[in-house]
Amino acid sequence: MTPLRPLLLGAVLLAACSPVSGAGAGAQDARAALDDYNVRAAIILQCHPSQNDADRAYLAKGDALHQAALKELQAELDRADPANRAGNAKKADDTLKQQRSARDFDISEQARNYGCDWLDGRLAVLPRNN
Numbered sequence: 001m002t003p004l005r006p007l008l009l010g011a012v013l014l015a016a017c018s019p020v021s022g023a024g025a026g027a028q029d030a031r032a033a034l035d036d037y038n039v040r041a042a043i044i045l046q047c048h049p050s051q052n053d054a055d056r057a058y059l060a061k062g063d064a065l066h067q068a069a070l071k072e073l074q075a076e077l078d079r080a081d082p083a084n085r086a087g088n089a090k091k092a093d094d095t096l097k098q099q100r101s102a103r104d105f106d107i108s109e110q111a112r113n114y115g116c117d118w119l120d121g122r123l124a125v126l127p128r129n130n
Contacts, residue, residue, distance in 0.1 A: 031096075034069035037062060038100050042107035047116030070096055 041062060044055045051059070070092055077088035110119055117123040 030065075030068040030072040034065045034096065035099065035103070037065045038103040039107065042104050043111075043116070043119045046107055046111050047119060066096065 037058075041059055044051060044059060048055050073095060074089050074092040077092055078085055081088060107119065115123065
């Protein structure tokens, strides 16, 4: 897997969308893995009109990653509010959908501003010397 480029807006968005909890690293790990997937999937879907086998294999991981993150987020919400399990399930699903939508928008803006070559890591951006 190709390492993802740091995404300034994405880092800000991730910080804003990811609740900090004392539930342990498991929930954060599943959600971080889904967020990484969402970034790369958005790049693939927006920048690779004809997907290759590697792209298709990567995109095939989405459901499993989504389910793991959903399970972890719902468990976290259930610990915080055990009387509202049904509501927590919907809230967890809605939260993950909102995060995916925000990532899609973020990548769309970056593709428009910097191009797909930059997003795919094929174009290096060198710092300016003053």
